[in-house]
Amino acid sequence: MGRSGRVTLSDVAKASGVSRATVSFVLNDDPRQTISAATRERVLEAAQDLGYVPHGIARALREGSSRVVVLNVDWGMEGNFSRSYVRGLDEELAEHDHILLVRHGHANPEATQKVLDTIVPRAVLRLGEVYLRGEEPTDEDWERGFAANAALQIRHLAERGHTRIAMALPDHDFPLTGARLGFAQETARQLGIPPLERFVVPRPREAGAAAVEAFLAAHGDVTALAAFDDDIALRSITALRDLGRRVPDDVAVIGFDETEYGSLTTPALTTVHIDAEILGRIAARAVLGIDTEGLAPVPGRVVVRESV
């Protein structure tokens, strides 16, 4: 046992009277080796007794990468989607002997490179897109699940009789922005309603109100707002109320990616709840090269409250 207090392969080898190689074969169940039952038993027992745990760094050096997956999460993407996605990713990776670590902040290439150089993870993902290493995972499923959710938001408004719908957006883009907008627009087209107008709801509160006011002045026929996320939805509701517009009677508002705060406002926010756990699991498997069959994304659902 090294002075680091760690039990190494050599310790197990010594304790069970075989070579390091044999121990490695046994512990990794190497199918190309034939190990007698007796030896296998002795090795396993010794490993158990000594409390041997493989040294991830040594293994990573040999194998070419560590059993780590890094996920980049941009600031401002904390929501139910993000949370459930992270949970699914984390759990699925754990089930395959890997760990998930998250990097927060705007994902820039140098930072990613630094991570790559420092721990050589199996993959670096970005919330909303697959980012580096490994062959491109088939994120058709991903897109499909995601597209469905985007459609849900527009569809709900249409079902409630709204035909003039605008999208309220944050003042900077997220990885998903483009796709979201595309899917929403496509949904409008399919439903036979006019193309969705777009506008940005900035902070702080006053600026938001001004933006909403300006937008409605130019587009008086709009009766419903589909917000990029609950944050924007809440800002929109506040702006509308500050402007003396009634929600949902004058203008309806629907959020996206349920936040708890949405249930606390007056009127309470109608929004889309997304459980991305399966998406996280799918991403995990894609990264590890395991097939993803049997994992169907959970469809989103509309949480009907008062704002639509």
Add this chain to the structure above:
Amino acid sequence: MGRSGRVTLSDVAKASGVSRATVSFVLNDDPRQTISAATRERVLEAAQDLGYVPHGIARALREGSSRVVVLNVDWGMEGNFSRSYVRGLDEELAEHDHILLVRHGHANPEATQKVLDTIVPRAVLRLGEVYLRGEEPTDEDWERGFAANAALQIRHLAERGHTRIAMALPDHDFPLTGARLGFAQETARQLGIPPLERFVVPRPREAGAAAVEAFLAAHGDVTALAAFDDDIALRSITALRDLGRRVPDDVAVIGFDETEYGSLTTPALTTVHIDAEILGRIAARAVLGIDTEGLAPVPGRVVVRESV
């Protein structure tokens, strides 16, 4: 250059016509070695030309730990505090050639052990406490900054004439809960106001209202609520309004750790803004064994809006 496409020390050594050891000495500026200016120059140039970057895993194996610090963030701790803390930690670590990676979820020992075994980070911290490895950092400063913030909340209410103050808490504890409560109580004592009562504001909305109602029925003299965080504060305000109580006239509410949502409600939430960036930097230095002089925690400030 190995087939992995990586430029290694050996490549640099070959290119500059010296041994690997010499390259290592030059690149690490080993003070125990004497290297001629000419050689140093050649090595540096070769490293530059080839784009050599040390392999973090190999280095970690040799050095005993990787240049990574892991931070555990419990679910539900996403706020301004968390964000600024993470930013400070991340930046300070980056300045000392380390990287920060975050683990989300409830911090359990097995998960931490897994991280330790997989990448052997320099340290595993937990948002709100120092967790493992290295000598215990002097978090007196930390506590001091944190204590000051807790005090600020109570003090603000007292300054507005409130003497019967209760603390509204979430339904489960965070790493900081105990300390927070202690500091708040101590502040009340110092200000000469009665001990703070405590109660939990659960979800969903109706349960929250019921809890607030029950509490006020038992403690009719309470005129102000100091919430554990903005989330609880917002739930409290909603509960109070649902019960027909006016905020702040009947009951004042102050939040903690400013959320953006607080500015969007009616009445807008008065809260405590905490910039924990310096705390993050201090934690980083403590972990790396660098002295933390010159880093003074930024005092928190009350964001006065309408709820107090």
Add this chain to the structure above:
DNA sequence: GCGTCCTACTAGATCGATTAAGTACCCCAT
């Protein structure tokens, strides 16, 4: 001319695992 010291390096062990290549032994067929 020999020992000593200094400069400027190099050789090789080391961290802890994985794995290709090899070896010893026994069994069985020819």
Add this chain to the structure above:
DNA sequence: ATGGGGTACTTAATCGATCTAGTAGGACGC
């Protein structure tokens, strides 16, 4: 009795950097 083949292992190379222990060569003193 000899070769082929399977079983059950071992030896040693390898991943890439760090660092101890050594060495070659020159200067200097006496």
